Amino acid sequence: MPQANAKLNAFPVFMRVEGEAVAIVGGGEAALAKARLVGQSSAVLRIIAQTAEAELLSFIAATGAVHVAAAYEAAHLEGATIVFAASGDEALDRRVVEDARRLSIPVNAVDRPELCDFFTPALVNRAPVAIAIGTEGAGPVLAQMLRGRIDRMLSPSLGALATLAASFRGTAERLPKGTGRRRFWRDFFAGAPARAVEAGEFARAHDAAVELLVSDAPASGHIALVGAGPGAEDLLTLRAHRLLMEADVIVHDALVPEAIVAMGRRDAERLPVGKRKGCHSKSQEEINALLVELGREGKRVVRLKSGDPLVFGRAGEEMAALRDAGIAYEVVPGVTAAFAAAADFELPLTLRGVSSSLVFTTGHDLKGNSLPDWAKLAISGATVAVYMGRSVAAEVAGRLIEAGLSPDTAVAVVENASLGNRRRFHGTLADLPSLEARADLAGPVMTIIGDAVAGANFERSEPLAAHRHEDTASATAEGVEQ
Numbered sequence: 001m002p003q004a005n006a007k008l009n010a011f012p013v014f015m016r017v018e019g020e021a022v023a024i025v026g027g028g029e030a031a032l033a034k035a036r037l038v039g040q041s042s043a044v045l046r047i048i049a050q051t052a053e054a055e056l057l058s059f060i061a062a063t064g065a066v067h068v069a070a071a072y073e074a075a076h077l078e079g080a081t082i083v084f085a086a087s088g089d090e091a092l093d094r095r096v097v098e099d100a101r102r103l104s105i106p107v108n109a110v111d112r113p114e115l116c117d118f119f120t121p122a123l124v125n126r127a128p129v130a131i132a133i134g135t136e137g138a139g140p141v142l143a144q145m146l147r148g149r150i151d152r153m154l155s156p157s158l159g160a161l162a163t164l165a166a167s168f169r170g171t172a173e174r175l176p177k178g179t180g181r182r183r184f185w186r187d188f189f190a191g192a193p194a195r196a197v198e199a200g201e202f203a204r205a206h207d208a209a210v211e212l213l214v215s216d217a218p219a220s221g222h223i224a225l226v227g228a229g230p231g232a233e234d235l236l237t238l239r240a241h242r243l244l245m246e247a248d249v250i251v252h253d254a255l256v257p258e259a260i261v262a263m264g265r266r267d268a269e270r271l272p273v274g275k276r277k278g279c280h281s282k283s284q285e286e287i288n289a290l291l292v293e294l295g296r297e298g299k300r301v302v303r304l305k306s307g308d309p310l311v312f313g314r315a316g317e318e319m320a321a322l323r324d325a326g327i328a329y330e331v332v333p334g335v336t337a338a339f340a341a342a343a344d345f346e347l348p349l350t351l352r353g354v355s356s357s358l359v360f361t362t363g364h365d366l367k368g369n370s371l372p373d374w375a376k377l378a379i380s381g382a383t384v385a386v387y388m389g390r391s392v393a394a395e396v397a398g399r400l401i402e403a404g405l406s407p408d409t410a411v412a413v414v415e416n417a418s419l420g421n422r423r424r425f426h427g428t429l430a431d432l433p434s435l436e437a438r439a440d441l442a443g444p445v446m447t448i449i450g451d452a453v454a455g456a457n458f459e460r461s462e463p464l465a466a467h468r469h470e471d472t473a474s475a476t477a478e479g480v481e482q
């Protein structure tokens, strides 16, 4: 909320410039910057510069802007809708400002706010949608920062969606004014048409919009299976962030940090569905049924899973349930824990001449006598990333050694990869069983095994086997981390 006494001294408006002349006086960098900005519109640029720098000349050549290659005179401004004084020469810029005012043309003088009739905004351009950010000349850096933030929030296909919307304006007028029409537009911008445009499927978007017009059925729901990444908030993808902000309901696993769940709309419903080892708050069948039910209610749901949703995330079962129920869904990839752990260790998962394949596996299929299929790969040099491997560390090590992998093979372990409280351990396959006994590791743990691990940076890691003085060891480690 603005403070009661905070009034804008510059009021934003959008000016029609299609086919109109915009005059820019100047031949250097400032003139080029303005030319580039105004060049995002369909105005006809008129650049008045007796001499122009090479870059400006090539801009003129590339865009077909009009170049008046003569010493400036007031007549050059005639017929322009707006004028920029961007010569960099104070006396000349003042003259341009005076001439423009005499001709009643609004004028902007670069870097001289006191001479400006208007300010140019930092611009987020999703034509025909534009977001202009102004700070009344107080903070161009601030404006650029805001621009970046807003730009990331908005789908790259927003312009295409707005164009499609414009083509439905007339037809939508036939809907009853008020709720009916509002609902159509809400479902248009947030529902199936928007999703189809996002996917680059314009014909389908058109059909979906027609369907919305003719059908009385409530908008169909949509489930996004979204990877939340390994834990650090800023390892979330921009797409995941955008979907989170649009979701009506967020269904999340226990491993997804609160800070990420909190990124959704304030009024979004948040449903934790648990699944920490040993305390499943909902069975997978119950989760599948919940997603189907929410989809049937027409909700836009983000199903947040840690890491990547397609890696040990049971997304397969959820997708099958949604497919069977005819509910639309999409998958948004995330940074999987193995990648985050490798990054924390500066560990090359593939290493030229050492390891050219990568196995994502879990320790939990080791029951029984048969050797897991990936053991052969490990022996032939693959790097192995073990998910959910802590409680079966001894089993994993034992079976791999039994299968012929050297007990000296390097092993890296990361608890809470990507997070501020992460801990790193290094050792060999022979040390790995000690992991099971550690009571001091409460977070999720990733184990990476293979010769490529030897290429990691062990500077900030603790030896895996030396955990006899657990309390001191963990205190020191935390000291290092923070």
Ligand code: SAH
Pocket: 230, 231, 255, 305, 306, 307, 308, 309, 310, 311, 312, 313, 335, 336, 337, 338, 340, 341, 386, 387, 388, 389, 414, 415, 416, 417, 418, 419, 444, 445, 446, 447
């Ligand atoms: N879909 C997730 C994996 C879910 S299985 C992904 O792609 O990462 C859960 C296992 O992932 C944990 O037992 C642990 O082995 C691993 N894991 C998840 N987050 C982790 C983190 N921040 N640090 C280390 N391991 C992690």
